[in-house]
Amino acid sequence: MEAVSSRRFDRFFGSPLNGLLLLLTVFFIYPFVVSDYYIDIAFYFGIYALLGLSLNIVLGEVGLFDLGHAGFYAIGAYTTAILNTHFGIPILVLLPVSALAAGLFAYLVCSPIIHLRGDYLCIVTIGMGEIVRLALINNPFDLTGGPNGVFGIDFPSLGGPFVIDSSIEYYFLIWVIVALSIVGLLRIQDSRIGRAWNCIREDEVAAGSSGIDVRYYKLLAFVLGAALAGVAGNIYASKLMCVSPESFTFWESCLFFCIVLIGGMGSIPGVLIGAAVISLFPEILRPFAMYRMMFFGVVMILMMMFRPGGVWPRKRREAAHE
Amino acid sequence: MGVFLEQLINGLTIGSFYALIALGYSMVYGVLKLINFAHGDFFTLGSYIGYTFLVFAVSLVTVHFGLWGGLAVALVVAAASVALVGIAVERVAYRPIYPAGRLPAVVSALGASIVLQNAIMVIWGPRYQAYPAALIPNVHLQIGNIHITLLQVLILVLSFLLMGILYTVIQRTTFGAAVRATALDRDTASLMGINFNRIIFFIFTLGPALGAMAGVMVGMYYRQISFVMGWNYGLKAFTATILGGIGNLPGAMFGGLILGVLEMFGAAYISAAWKDVFVFLILILVLIFRPTGLFGEKVAEKV
Numbered sequence: 001m002e003a004v005s006s007r008r009f010d011r012f013f014g015s016p017l018n019g020l021l022l023l024l025t026v027f028f029i030y031p032f033v034v035s036d037y038y039i040d041i042a043f044y045f046g047i048y049a050l051l052g053l054s055l056n057i058v059l060g061e062v063g064l065f066d067l068g069h070a071g072f073y074a075i076g077a078y079t080t081a082i083l084n085t086h087f088g089i090p091i092l093v094l095l096p097v098s099a100l101a102a103g104l105f106a107y108l109v110c111s112p113i114i115h116l117r118g119d120y121l122c123i124v125t126i127g128m129g130e131i132v133r134l135a136l137i138n139n140p141f142d143l144t145g146g147p148n149g150v151f152g153i154d155f156p157s158l159g160g161p162f163v164i165d166s167s168i169e170y171y172f173l174i175w176v177i178v179a180l181s182i183v184g185l186l187r188i189q190d191s192r193i194g195r196a197w198n199c200i201r202e203d204e205v206a207a208g209s210s211g212i213d214v215r216y217y218k219l220l221a222f223v224l225g226a227a228l229a230g231v232a233g234n235i236y237a238s239k240l241m242c243v244s245p246e247s248f249t250f251w252e253s254c255l256f257f258c259i260v261l262i263g264g265m266g267s268i269p270g271v272l273i274g275a276a277v278i279s280l281f282p283e284i285l286r287p288f289a290m291y292r293m294m295f296f297g298v299v300m301i302l303m304m305m306f307r308p309g310g311v312w313p314r315k316r317r318e319a320a321h322e
Numbered sequence: 323m324g325v326f327l328e329q330l331i332n333g334l335t336i337g338s339f340y341a342l343i344a345l346g347y348s349m350v351y352g353v354l355k356l357i358n359f360a361h362g363d364f365f366t367l368g369s370y371i372g373y374t375f376l377v378f379a380v381s382l383v384t385v386h387f388g389l390w391g392g393l394a395v396a397l398v399v400a401a402a403s404v405a406l407v408g409i410a411v412e413r414v415a416y417r418p419i420y421p422a423g424r425l426p427a428v429v430s431a432l433g434a435s436i437v438l439q440n441a442i443m444v445i446w447g448p449r450y451q452a453y454p455a456a457l458i459p460n461v462h463l464q465i466g467n468i469h470i471t472l473l474q475v476l477i478l479v480l481s482f483l484l485m486g487i488l489y490t491v492i493q494r495t496t497f498g499a500a501v502r503a504t505a506l507d508r509d510t511a512s513l514m515g516i517n518f519n520r521i522i523f524f525i526f527t528l529g530p531a532l533g534a535m536a537g538v539m540v541g542m543y544y545r546q547i548s549f550v551m552g553w554n555y556g557l558k559a560f561t562a563t564i565l566g567g568i569g570n571l572p573g574a575m576f577g578g579l580i581l582g583v584l585e586m587f588g589a590a591y592i593s594a595a596w597k598d599v600f601v602f603l604i605l606i607l608v609l610i611f612r613p614t615g616l617f618g619e620k621v622a623e624k625v
Contacts, residue, residue, distance in 0.1 A: 112610050119357065123564040124609055126557070127602035134602075138595045250557060254359075254432050261429045293440040300433030301415045308422030 027175065031168045039167040041283055043239065046174035047232055049275040052259035053181050053268065054228035059257065060266035060314075061194065062221040063201035065122035068129025069256045072226035074136060074248035076102045076233025081150035081243045082143055091156035091238045095231060102230025103223045110222045114215055129253050136245040149244025153237050170239050177235065181228060182268055188224075189268075197221060198266070262303055264310025273311045277303070324467040329590045330583060335474050335543065337582020338481035342536035343559035344566070344574040345488060346529030352505035352569035353525055355424055359431040360411055361533060362556020363438035364404050366549060368534020369541045370446050372400040376457055389457065393542075397480075400538045401531035408530030411438070412522060435553075442549040450548045453541045477539050484532060485575050492571055501525070505569060558585075561605055567615030576617065 031039045051073060058066045076098040083089045083097065113124045139146035155165040156173065164173055188194050196217045199207040208214045237243045259278050263270025281299055285292035303311070343365050350358040375396045384392040415434040419427045461472035492498035503511040504521045512518050540555070541547045558581060566577025581601060588600035608616060 113606065116609060116613050119351075119568060120564060120609055120613055120615075122357075123561060124606050127561070127605050130557070131599050131602050134596070134599045138599075251553070258429050258432060261425055265425070290444055291440070294437050294444070297433040297436030297438075297440065300436070301419075301430045304422070304426040304430040304433070305418050308419060308426040 031171050036167040039171050041280065043167065043171050043174055045275055045279040046171070046178050047236055047239075048255075048259060048279045049178050049272050050174065050181060050232040050235075051229055051256050052263070052271040052275045052278075053178070053185060054225045054232065055256045056260050056266065056268070056271045057185070057197075057225040057228070058221050059260050060271070061189070061197040061201065062218055063265070064218060064221065065118060066125045066222070066225070067122050067250070067253045067257055068125035068127070068132075069225070069229055070248040070250070070252040071125075071129035071132035072102045072106055072229040073233045073236075073252070074129075074132050074243075074245070075105045075226075076230025077237040077243045077248070078136065078144060078150070078233075079230070080234040080237045081153050084153050084238075085150055088154075091154055091234065092158070095234045098230040098234040099227040100230075102233065103227035106222045106226030107219065110219060114218050114222070126250060126253070129248075129250060133245050133248050133250075136248070145244075147245060149242055149246075151242045153241045153243070155241075156235075156238050164238075170235075174235055177231065181231075185268060193217065193220065201266075258300060262300070262307075262310060264313035267310060267312050267314040270310050270312040270314070277311075325590070327468050328470065329586045331468070331470050331474060331478075333583030333586030334579055335477055335582070336585060337562075337579035338478060338485075339536045339540055339543075339555065339578075340559045340562045340581050341485060341575045341578025342481055342532045342539075343555055344562040344578045345485070345571060346533045347556075347560055347563045348566075348569055348571055348574035349501075349525040349529050351563065352571075353501065353508070353521060354416075354420065354427075356416065356427045356431065357560070358529075359428070359556070360415075360434040360438055361529065362552035362554075362559070363435050363442070364408055364530040364552075365533040365537040365540075365555055365559075366442055366547070366552035367407060367438060367537070368400040368404045368530075369537030369547045369551070370442055370451070370549075371403050371534070372396045372538030372541055373451055373453055373547060374446075375399050376454055389459075392457070397535050397538050400534040404534035404537075405527040405531040407438075408526045409523065412526040417522075439549060439552065446549065448549065450546050453545045453547070455545060458542050458545070473542060477543060480535075480539070484535065488528070488532070489572065489575070497524070558601075561601070564615055565605055565608060567617040570615070570617050573615060573617035577615070580616075 030042065051069070054072075055066060055069045058064050058069070079098045079101040080091065080094045083094055084091060089097075109128050113121065116124055136144045136149075137147050144150065155163050157163045164170060196207070196212045199210070199212060200214055200217055204214060233243075236247070240247075255278050259271060259274035261274070262277050263272070263274030277299070281296055282292060285295045285299075288295050343361065346361050346364070347358060350356055350361070376392075383395050387395060411434050415430050415437075416427060419430045459472050459476075463470050463472055463475065490498075492501060500511070500516045501521055501524065503514065504516055504518060508518065536555075537547075537552075540551075559578065562577035562581040563574045564577070565581060566573025566575070584604055585597050585601050588597035592600055
């Protein structure tokens with residue numbers, strides 16, 4: 001009996017179309033049956049999914065240890081915050097601007113350090129992220145508002161009377177962006193770029209000697225990853241209406257790192273699962289009150305014990321671990 | 323000149339905290355190639371156990387050993403208890419995950435760090451705790467026009483003593499040779515009859531114990547401890563480890579001391595608010611020009 005039902009399960013979910021339809025149905029019904037609080041949780045799930053996808057480019061696809069990703073996220077958020085509050089530029093116009101700013105920043109800071117390997121690259125990205133955060137706290141040129149941050153960021157306007165200002169609208173905004181990113185990233189995965197990235201991850205020396213411009217593709221991953229994190233920063237800033245350096249700590253970078261590893265390196269469905277674990281578990285564990293973060297830590301350890309390759313590892317080839 | 327020397331001594335004091343913590347990172351990394359994110363929390367835990375000991379038990383101890391003896395026993399108690407915790411964390415959170423590779427172990431280490439940090443918060447409360455001022459020597463020394471405290475001298479002497487002992491054990495004894503051999507090539511070392519589990523036991527007792535002692539010293543030096551401080555000290559110590567060349571013990575010691583001195587000079591001569599930025603910039607510059615740290619050996623990439 002069990003075998004039959006499991007076969008049915010396989011047949012239903014084995015076809016990607018059915019699974020997708022089910023997900024879409026849930027996606028559209030969900031915000032209309034739950035309260036704003038749960039819609040907001042789903043919104044933050046979306047933000048973490050986007051950030052996970054952005055780090056997945058660097059860490060999952062190319063295997064570069066980036067523990068300073070919150071720095072790029074911060075650049076995106078602060079670009080939006082400063083340009084919107086000082087010059088009144090609309091949020092959605094700033095969306096590509098934030099992406100560009102974060103991408104450019106990544107290009108500038110990563111160019112000199114891209115030759116570093118493994119843990120040395122890791123600590124340099126940590127340092128980069130911390131420098132960004134500390135610089136924001138120190139309020140250079142009176143732009144970032146110091147530890148308090150920047151207040152009074154607008155809602156995104158779609159033109160005319162259409163303004164995104166409720167939880168449910170933000171929910172659709174972030175998930176539409178996540179969906180578009182996923183489509184784009186799936187296309188990249190199957191392209192020359194994606195194959196070059198994976199090749200570098202599996203064996204950098206072999207990739208270089210096969211004519212792949214290792215430096216170029218690594219930088220490309222950093223720039224794209226940072227740009228996507230910048231997009232997340234833009235939405236996050238307008239949702240919160242204020243940004244402060246506390247949101248962009250080393251701890252956040254560690255969470256993004258966990259999203260990618262819990263889900264499975266380089267796997268896009270995995271990233272979604274990882275983001276769900278990171279954003280939903282602290283909520284699920286709320287009844288444990290002050291013990292909840294302890295349980296959260298235990299969950300992380302257990303997941304790595306039982307699914308060391310991630311919950312949904314990339315199918316196409318064996319994920320390589322050093 | 324007086325200010326310069328004072329800042330140098332202040333820097334060395336902080337640097338010796340970083341160095342003691344960095345040794346734990348470096349030993350674990352050397353043998354397991356694992357960045358032990360929970361290490362900063364071992365440091366915090368040591369600080370809190372030292373605090374509890376000083377608050378509740380020191381009057382009992384001082385009767386037998388005197389005030390100095392009491393402080394010394396506090397250090398030993400903190401080191402011993404945190405060493406036990408270190409072993410426990412290794413057994414529960416790391417050992418089952420080694421075979422899966424390095425990256426899952428990083429997540430597990432972060433999980434262990436969250437558990438420890440929140441356990442400390444649950445046990446001792448989320449507020450700052452103050453070390454009992456009456457128990458800590460508050461003697462100021464003046465040499466020429468340099469003002470330092472007796473506590474700083476003691477911290478420096480003790481840290482250098484501990485580092486010296488560890489260095490001697492690692493570099494001069496047979497057991498130290500076994501540790502180095504394991505760090506170099508675990509499989510070959512095992513074939514030569516080195517018990518890998520004993521090496522693990524050693525590094526996961528000694529590393530956390532050194533971190534715990536640094537924690538107690540930080541408590542005495544700054545008088546104030548908080549449950550999140552391990553994160554910051556851990557990050558600095560990890561930076562120090564990389565600065566010196568990861569897996570290289572003398573490198574970790576010098577990296578810590580250099581980092582502390584840089585931080586103090588940055589605070590004194592550039593700007594207190596930008597001192598950490600200064601430290602990280604120096605780190606990045608060093609790594610751009612010496613990609614394996616100041617004392618790291620040139621290792622050919624394996625193909």
